Amino acid sequence: MRAKAPIPGLMVPSMRAAVIVFPASNCDRDAASALEELTGQKTQMVWHQQNELPAGVDLVVLPGGFSYGDYLRTGAMAAHSNIMPAVRAHADRGGAVLGICNGFQVLTETHMLPGVLMRNAGLKFVCHMTELVVSESQSAFTRKYTAGQHVTFPVAHGEGNYTADEATLDRLEGEGRVAFRYAPGHNCNGSMRDIAGILSEKRNVLGLMPHPERVCDPLLGGTDGRALFQSLIETLG
Amino acid sequence: MSAITPELVAEHGLSTDEYDRILELLGRAPNLVELGIFSVMWSEHCSYKSTRVHLRRLPTKAPWVIQGPGENAGVVDIGDGDAAVFKMESHNHPSFIEPYQGAATGVGGIMRDVFTMGARPIAMLNALRFGAPQHPKTRHLVSGVVAGIGGYGNCMGVPTVGGEVNFHPSYNGNILVNAMCVGLARADNIFLSAAKGAGNPVVYIGSKTGRDGIHGATMASAEFGEDAQEKRPTVQVGDPFTEKLLLEACLELMATDAIIAIQDMGAAGLTSSSAEMADKGGSGIELDLDKVPQREAEMTAYEMMLSESQERMLAVLKPGREKQAEAIFKKWELDFAVIGITTLTDRLVVRHKGQVVADLPVGALSNAAPLYERPFERRPGLSGVPAYDRSRPLGECLLRLLGSPDLCARRWIWEQYDHTVMNDTVQRPGGDAAVVRIHASQKGLAMTTDVTPRYCFADPFEGGKQAVAEACRNLSAVGARPLAATDNLNFGNPQKPQIMWQIVAAIDGIAEACRVLDCPIVSGNCSLYNETNGEGILPTPTIGAIGLLSDVQRMASVGFKREGDVLLLVGQTMGHLGQSVFLREIEGREEGAAPPVDLLAERTHGSFVRELIEAGRVDTCHDVGDGGLLVAVSEMALAGGIGVMLAPAEGLLGPGAAAADAVAFWFGEDQGRYLLSVPSERVDAILSEAKRRQVPCWPIGQVGGEQLVVDGTKLSLAQLRGAHEGWFPAYMGASELPPVN
Amino acid sequence: MKARVFVTLKSGVLDPQGKAIGHALQGLGFDGVGEVRQGKVIDLELAETDAAKARAAVRQMCEQLLANTVIEKYEIELKS
Amino acid sequence: MKARVFVTLKSGVLDPQGKAIGHALQGLGFDGVGEVRQGKVIDLELAETDAAKARAAVRQMCEQLLANTVIEKYEIELKS
Ligand SMILES: Nc1ncnc2c1ncn2[C@@H]1O[C@H](COP(=O)(O)OP(=O)(O)O)[C@@H](O)[C@H]1O
């Protein structure tokens, strides 16, 4: 990968990020380059067979893709990878974990986040820009957004239909853990209560179906995703 | 081993003459394994026996061409040490039999062709032709093919960024699925398939071998009959997960210097990959089938040699590098086995259970394969100016055209494809050409697939020209310089002189256009015998072309961007309605001459437009294609969400055109035309430059408002959008089948 | 009447899912797992009360929709 | 020994796929089809010959991997 200078005018951040690579992850590079562009620092790529995270990592990203071909259930096999105990331990220590798309599916399969992501209600893969509402700005991931703000991120998934029992949903809402919702009329997969992304109890784990890393460059159709990474940089840097 | 009977020979798709030739070459009768090997190597699919003599007429060279036809994919230099590697391939028959898996494995196959050259795939396109929408099978085929393409490509993490779709009854029993892959490599690290040198290990990588698609290669060359349903061969099932691992593992191995040659196992898997590698390297190969990783018990030599199991590669390594390579494939959890060695002889020797089961001269399989100059029957192109109703109301016609199966929006399709993964898609589906940025650079590759089968039917020569011209036009319209093309020639039975003429004339048309437009053919694929019960498909020589943008910031797109812009029309309008969509959809007839293609005009108009875009003077451009001017204008309005007031000057219908009439002006399909939307203060300079370069160019309207206004007719954007976006979801919404998996 | 339909890949047809599941089970330390194949099970509630008629109808459903008979086979189980 | 595992959605969990199949069957003219649910069937070959041990092992496989017990239930059938 050719090196790219960080965006001028940004503070020099020191957040260190690692992206986990599962077999058939395919947004790993996208996440890494979005992070590199914003932090100006090399992102560590961590192979799923490793047992430990690199020392000093602040943020662990579980990227999008089709880990293990999405066979059996999305995220099911990746949840049992060698690296996952280390990711869980990192989260237990309060470290930040961001699961995007397939990464979100892995997080639910490990029960680091509640609920499941079922097949899209329309039964088809959907790839398009989607309007979201930031429902919660009180988190390391969303502090640079304002609550209620509308943002546009792309979705690209076949199984993003967020499903949980009523009690779980009530609890998520009651505790302010629904980070992103599909804006009215934009629920592209049938998710309950329009949920697009949720936080863990300790608010240091975020899983979301839409792809913030694909909207960090104006040439790609927007920059609404930047604030998510900048929130992390500000918090963890 | 069983004796070779005439029936057995016929079942292998070999003619008696061909079999006699085998006897002569060998000086003995082949055994069954050898017969199987000959049958696939001499099939139309592998040997191009009907087309080879004609394909030689295609221009294949240019200073920027690194690798022309003959390898797994073509390679062109795109500067800074980067190379673009691309090819298109058909998976027509398998997709008709099993649309999901057929299309999926088509995608997998073309990707392997590209990454076997050392390139990482960066974009996919798909050119699809289905039967009439009302045909009972069509909806199921559309749904399965689209799901299959998405299922494989999405999992691979390669964006599917473009393509085309047509519906026509001639494809009722014979759909076309042409997939194109574009990859990125370093120009100094391209891998070829020549197994040079003796004593080098031959290694097998990827998935295990099963009894998949045995006879696939011969099937791809056989005409369908009524009983196609019964004779269903085992179709291959794709495993994109394994392919993704194979891709990463191959690229990792390619970063070492362990490889001498590598080739994917496509049609006729082990047979064609080993024979072709030996042939190109001028060496022999010995294979030991006992070492081949096998999925099923008791596989015979015949089955292993002819299996078309997917996600497999064959490589020749430098001696002593086996361990290093094996470690890489172990890491990616793929099968790896040394299954043979290259030799000094010119023979392909196959052993199984200690016996030699085949021993053939490599040359007999390749060079000595039959080559036919099949007779063809020259036929002049259709002619005549069709009659039509000149008083048709424009607005009503426009709405019907925008909502017709061939012109309506393809959103239903491309939204099932991940078209933004890899973070470089700077122009998404829906425009003229897709544009993919070269990662972490300013450069971009534009890509498109084009052909207008109804023109090719009316006049294969003009139609061949038109396919290339339209591809180049789509590239120029985004501001890219056309670099090179790949051709996927889909035709009926070449043993019929009328069909052979279509092939010969289309190739001549393509060749001439490629020459004039400086766009050599660097790879291609032929799919013949696309017939059902003796009825051929419309001749469909699909052209896939790529172009280069030096700065993706200066790229044009189709949507109107500013109120107040002036809409300029580039190119001559003659009101050509022969073979137009208007004639078919509104008048209910398919007749007349195909629109003539003036290649020199294409060239000048193309450079004029492209240079304006490159100079940053134009950012909004659309070529005028199917459906004509009014359809193209509507597409610009819809993409930008801004209306337009059309007011062309009198007399824009060119000299020689029939009496000026609105229908011909707005719906004629004259070639070589573009629409530009330009801020008013730039118009004069552009017009005078056009004049200086002798490019016809006129203002025809002004951008603004929320309506399209033409000749006193007003249509709201919402009305246009309803028509354009409505057809596909409504048609597919009535789907009787949920997606396959 | 209830019908349960099993739709599985014909033998010999590659089953990428089954393969991956087998692999994953091995990785989890389950020894002695041989071939794994994955299929679909479809449960239907039927108004029909006659078993023979129900079976015939379900067979038709399989041929027309539930199974992709190019690569899949099916079995039908009825329970009343 | 062979094991067949059925993984199906717990009752109450919405099954869009089953619904789509039901809808499609109706569209094809099959009357009297009530609720349709789709699940998975996983066939395993096991080296284990003791039924009780085999069942215990398969139950573990289900809990750990084959089913997501948040929404799915499973049944195990053994055949020797
Ligand atoms: N099968 C497909 N997959 C992806 N994109 C498609 C497909 N078919 C058409 N498109 C896209 O829809 C747009 C319109 O297609 P088309 O009318 O064929 O364009 P043009 O007339 O410029 O060649 C293009 O951007 C094309 O890439």
Ligand SMILES: [Mg+2]
């Ligand atoms: Mg175009």
